[in-house]
Amino acid sequence: MTLDPIRPDTWPLPQTPYEAEALAFCRAWLSGQTEFTLYTSGSTGTPKPIQLTRAQMQASAHLTGQTLGLQAGDVALVCLNIRYVAGIMMLVRGLELGLPMTVIEPVGNPLLDFNTDRFAFTALVPLQLQTILETNDPGKLAILNGMKAILVGGAATSPALERAMQVITAPVYATYGMTETVSHIALRRLNGSDASESFTALTGVDLGTDERGCLHITSAATNFERIQTNDVVELVDPMHFRLVGRADRVINSGGVKIQPEQVEQVIQGVLTTLTSGNDNTTRRLFVTGLPNERLGQRVVVVYEQGAWGSWQGQKSSLSQEEWAKIQEAVREKLGVYAVPKELIAVGQFIETPTGKIDQKATVAQIR
Known part of the structure; x- marks a missing residue:
């Protein structure tokens, strides 16, 4: 029109x-x-x-x-x-x-x-x-x-x-x-x-x-x-x-405040380098804190499994070596407390009416 x-x-x-x-x-x-x-x-x-x-x-x-x-x-x-x-x-x-x-x-x-x-x-x-x-x-x-x-x-x-x-x-x-x-x-x-x-x-x-x-x-x-x-x-x-x-997204892990957006940025940067410049796809993920008795909150990465189906061929997740590279990059740039402890897959992210990831609703599916 x-x-x-x-x-x-x-x-x-x-x-x-x-x-x-x-x-x-x-x-x-x-x-x-x-x-x-x-x-x-x-x-x-x-x-x-x-x-x-x-x-x-x-x-x-x-x-x-x-x-x-x-x-x-x-x-x-x-x-x-x-x-x-x-x-x-x-x-x-x-x-x-x-x-x-x-x-x-x-x-x-x-x-x-x-x-x-x-x-x-x-x-x-x-x-x-x-x-x-x-x-x-x-x-x-x-x-x-x-x-x-x-x-x-x-x-x-x-x-x-x-x-x-x-x-x-x-x-x-x-x-x-x-x-x-x-x-x-x-x-x-x-x-x-x-x-x-x-x-x-x-x-x-x-x-x-x-x-x-x-x-x-x-x-x-x-x-x-x-x-x-x-x-x-x-x-x-x-x-x-x-x-x-x-x-309102700050994670408190062991008394240390972590801004998840900074962790996400480091992760996306590593994912970009792992593709050797041959893939410009953005893989949907977010970093959040889940309850932990010792730390108060543990840092985890939640990713949409369906969106990673083409990752380096038919892989739907990361290898142990790739995950280790991500953890090491976060450790170097943001410190040990910011290092994600776990990679959690969900079938599909829940979205808001404007297409943004509804993180609270998505996390509720995990617990």
Whole structure:
């Protein structure tokens, strides 16, 4: 479905319930509606409703346009779920910035049905970008390279995916944000010579940390109210930060606090080297703490067995030697207490409505 924000009289009739929902939001926006109810993704708990004002959403949209150099007439591909803030804000950016929009229902490869179309802007989840790159289709790569900017959010990007995306010449950015901040408030360049490990806050966004080292955010998009997060960060300076992990995911093993996201990053890095550069597949896993009488919690790795079926041929897990390499790498980089004690397979991860791994529900299957 193609929507020209300048010519709403040319908008087509919806062919699916999803298209009808997208059109209903766009018409409500053009009617001047001043408040909207969106829902959090539910990645760290039950989805909850958030009331956002038109002014907040406009501030976010225009700041993104300014940051990425988007101009009226630039064509946007909207392929994220419009039932959540990331998808809805793609629609708002189109309507506010004058970007013609191609709106499709979320799929694994959103470029599958496009060959010659040229988009200037899109937002993807990591799995979508990985799926596109795995096709090794020069035509799809040309579409990506023709864009002014590609946003990637909703989940962390793995070392394997970040390596794979270096073939993209268009700028690719990881996003940091949430429903309460009306989508992203900071970007991190993922490819090219300007790639960085730090997020850069958008203009006018004020950052700080609380006593836990967790980020708080104030901006026009938050109505200048302070939004306190549970994300532990290293605040490099007032405009830059490195994301360490979630405070509510910290594992306490033998009295030592371990940030599981750091362990996950080391593991994915080792998996990348074990493939000798021949495989850019991201294997779904997460690190968590399970009860242990002596340590309080023991560090374990939970992986989705079905997603590892092609690991080095037909293997569905790691050899003892490969597992030992992972443990040694974690020991060297993060210390002995962070070394995972066990590798646990589950048939399939339970997911949230936005496709994120529901770690609590998945772990509940193990116990």
